[in-house]
Structures are given as structure tokens and as C-alpha cells.
Amino acid sequence: MSWSCGIVGLPNVGKSLLYNTLTGGSAEVANYPFCTLEPHVGVIPIADERLQWLGELYRPQRLTPATLQVVDIAGLVRGASQGEGLGNQFLAHIREVDLLWHVVRCFEEPEVTHIYGSVEPCRDAEIVEMELLLKDMETVERRWQVLQKRLRSSANEPEQREAELVELLREHLAQGQPVRSFPKPEWSHAVLRSWNLLTDKPVLYIANVDGSPSARQWYEQLCRWASERHAPVVPIALGWEAELLAFPEEERREFLQALGMEELGSVRLLKETLRLLRLVTFFTVVGGREVRAWLVPEGTSAPEAAGVVHSDFQRGFIAVEVMTVDDLRHYGSEEAVRRAGRYRREGRDYRVTDGDILYFRSAL
Secondary structure, eight states, rough: OOOEEEEETTTTTHHOOOOOHHOOOOOOOOOOOOOSOOOEEEEEOOOHHHHHHHHHHHSSSSOOOEEEEEEEEOOTTTTGGGGOTHHHHHHHHHHHHSSEEEEEEEHHHHTTTOTTTTTOOOHHHHHHHHHHHHHHHHHHHHHHHHHHHHHHOOOOHHHHHHHHHHHHHHHHHHHOOOOOGGGGGGGHHHHHHHTTTTGGEEEEEEEEESSSSSHHHHHHHHHHHHHTTOOOEEEHHHHHHHHHTTTTTHHHHHHHHHHHSSSSSHHHHHHHHHHHTTTTEEEEETTTTTTEEEEEEEOOBBHHHHHOHHHHHTTTTEEEEEOOOOOOHHHSSSSHHTTTTTEEEEEETTTTTTTEEEEEEOOO
8 A cells, every 4th residue: 555646846846856855766857947857756765754763773774664655757838738838647646656756946046947937836836736637627527428318318316416416516617616616525535536637636835945034934825825724834935944954964954953953854745735635543463573664544444454464464364462652661661661551462453553663463
């Protein structure tokens, strides 16, 4: 089970720089539109100080973080929904991801060409959002036409209900509203997911800033614009962070402390991403061999979590033994957690919570 984030935005806003910063990759970064022709796909380890602490406690041979997949997609321009720029190729790649990282330029740099001649974050963000929405309108319209043909013959009750849903969704999109704000009936979630509508995906805006007063002003404008759409904004000085991440970890920490910063913008980005995707982290400890972090959706049952680790654990699931990282920190050892009555055995109905340490018991 894995989750993926697609980096979208206009050309020359810092998408490939973000990709390289997070993955340590080598996507081309150049001062011209569409220097990214094919999507780059990489894996991001999720920094988690709880995992580091567990590593110090257990001293395993391997310390394995949870990961996200990230896709760096070619820049989008006005008219992409009709094939302008890389158009349909770009939009096809977006359909496969779970969440959109929408990078918006909030810095002035004469040497970096802006495709529309000036820095206007809200306008730029609106262009991308509108192209995604127009593509969704095209998808929904095709589905509506198919259903209309069936209704004229002998449509069944589910198809009639779906036709009513499509009619309402057409009206919603025609008003310029994304699918994510559409009031979805409970039964419709699976149907809409199967269509892979672009504006149904959660979106997180990334303001690519520098230290100038104008960048601060543009960032605040973008925050107000995104707030109206109930979407979060994370500011990242990508040029600066890309350089800082090359420093040894201790030097990086000292530098951040000197600036009065607790964490990098890229770290905050990943935390906000997990919140939007509604993912929680649990940990497994395998003797002295490995301590590993895993991501699962909120509300995941113990057998389902076991299946993420290994399919045999789910098929032969008997029980799960549970303690939390917080309790282990507080009491200092597994034995002390047991003595305090904080180590427990749970069955199939147990729902995994963030920070659990799980030991699965299986018949296989």
C-alpha cells in the first residue's frame, strides 16, 4: 500500500527543484518552459523523530522510515485542457496520484522567466485550477452522454441514480467549483473515485518564497486565496532549502536554531500531507534486525495493518500486542510499560492509532 503526490504548477515555478530537494533526485532544473517532458518518479522518506528515538533505544541493524511516492509533472499552461503545452499528457499523469502539491511562484527573479511576464500568485494558481476543472467537465460530460443513452433504453436503478448525480455535478462544475467541494452522497464516493476526477483530489499549495518583502506580500495573498477554498499553504524557500539540505544534519540543526526555526518547510510539507491524506504512522520492531515505520489510513483495523506488513499476517491474524511510543518514552522500557499495565493485547476490532508499536500474532 503506497500513496503518491503529484507536483503541479505553471512552468518555471520550482517544481523540479522541490522534487530534487525532497528525493535527492536529479530532475532537470532550467530557465525555460517544459524542461520536464516526462514525469520523474521518486520516493521520499518521511522524517519522524519517533523513529529516530526508537532506533537509539533498540539499536537495530536497519531503521526503515515510511515513504511517499512523488511525481514531478510537466508544467501546465492556459489551454492545457484543450491540449496546449503538454496538455493531455500532463493531465493523464495527474490522474494517478492521491494528492496534488501545487507549487506557486512567490518570488521575483529577473533571470527566471515567468511564462506570463509577471509574478501574480493568485492568477497563476487560478490558471492551473481552471484547467483541471475544465478537464473534469469534459470527463463528466462524456459520462453524462453515456448515461443518457442508457436511460433512453433500459437503465437500471443504480444507473438512474448515477445519472442524477452526474446532473448535479455538471451544474456544480459549471459554476466554477471543484469536485472536492461538491456535497457527495455517501453512496457516491466509490463511484466518483473510479472516475479519477482531477479536482476531487486534495490539494496543498506550496508558496515558493525568498526573503524579500514582496515575497511575503505574495505569500499572504496566496494564503487568503487558498483560505477561501479551504486549502492549506506551506511556504518553502526552495532555493535556500535545497542548499541547506546538503549540510550535515548537526550543522543544519544549528543553522535553523540560529534563525529561530524549529523545522524546514519541506518537513512541515510532509506533515501537512499526511494530515490531508488522513494517514497515521505505526511502528514494528523485529528483534535487533529492524525498526520500521508504516503508513495506514485513519481507522485501519489491526488485521488490515497486519496485511500491510505481510499478507500472511492478515490471513492468519490472531491478535496484536500494542504499546505506544509515548508510553515507551515515559516508562523507559517494554518491561516497565508492561508493569504499568500499558501493554495490551487487542483483537480484530482494534483500530490503529498514530504512534502505536504493534506486534502481530499470526497462525501462519
